[in-house]
Amino acid sequence: MKTIIYYFTGTGNTLAVARELAQELGNTRLIPLRQAIYFGGYTPEADAIGIAFPVHFLTMPDIVRTFVSNILFTGDPFIFGLATCGERPGGALFRLQELMEEKRYSLSAGYAIMMPENFIGPLNLMNDAGHREEKFAAMKKRIPEIADCIRNKKVSVPEGTNSGLWKWGGEVSKKLSTEVYNTPAKFHATAACNRCHACQRICPTRNITVTKDGVRWGSDCTQCYACIHWCPSEAIEIGSRTQGKMRYHHPDVTLGDMQEQRGE
Known part of the structure; x- marks a missing residue:
């Protein structure tokens, strides 16, 4: 099985998770989505294609949204999202699903993994320093389960919540910060x-x-x-x-x- 994972990372959490998943899956290529964001065109052929990113304001970062808007998929791969977050993924994976549907594609699955917090301003949410090793261990334990779902092309509802309240909360927090x-x-x-x-x-x-x-x-x-x-x-x-x-x-x-x- 050939897999491609496009990733975006700020402090390295998402890249670390993508690497763990790539190692577990085997025959997986990691591509920085930053290098493909503006070129559009079709992805290389693959059985599965992942889009990995950190959750920003309970949704996708703008840079990831731009990438998804521009990319085209070759064939009919199993497309999955992989979102890293400090506590909750909010509606990030549902927003990815919506964007995929606008392009007439289907998001087959969306996985969320908790990692250490890195949001430092204007509010400091980095109060989990004493639990980082626990989060790393939980991530490593979860990866084989996710890899098995991808190998078997198990279609599932994205993880997180599609609640309008959470969506509104993300929009408000982004507006406050920006x-x-x-x-x-x-x-x-x-x-x-x-x-x-x-x-x-x-x-x-x-x-x-x-x-x-x-x-x-x-x-x-x-x-x-x-x-x-x-x-x-x-x-x-x-x-x-x-x-x-x-x-x-x-x-x-x-x-x-x-x-x-x-x-x-």
Whole structure:
């Protein structure tokens, strides 16, 4: 069985899960969706195709929505979603299902896996540091079950909730973070910045520019928080609310992996 998993990751959680699933399935190719997002066209032939992403504001990140809107599927593969989340997937996988149906495709299944929190601003939800190892262990235990469903092409309802209340809650939280608090405009580098360019090299939307005069964020922030969590000097802040707060990225994912996702 040949499988392709397109993935998007900010702090590495989704990539780590996609790798575990790929290893369990065998004969699986991982492709950063960032590198295919604007080209459209057809996917390579495969028996199963997955779309893996972190849950942002109880739904899909905008960058994932753009990818799904542009991609075309070759043949009739078993298409599945793989969403990582700190606590709840909300309606993320149902939103993926809706978008697939708009394109006359079917989402065969949607799986949600809990991973360590990484939402650091404007609210800090990273209160699960003491449970990270438990989440890693639970993920590894769940992967064989998911792989078995994919091998057997078991069609199922997406995990999460399609409640209108949760959908509304996600829309409100995104509006608060993006428009009211305006998180993207509050990113800045402190005096601890040594111009290593790591943030620029890993930003999936190429929204960050580093010069001798400092670090500048543009207008295309997807709020993945890769820059703030991956900065080796912890020199990136979001306003004053992130000062002194812990950073996180998955221990098995590297800066090199993040650069590979971004591409050139």
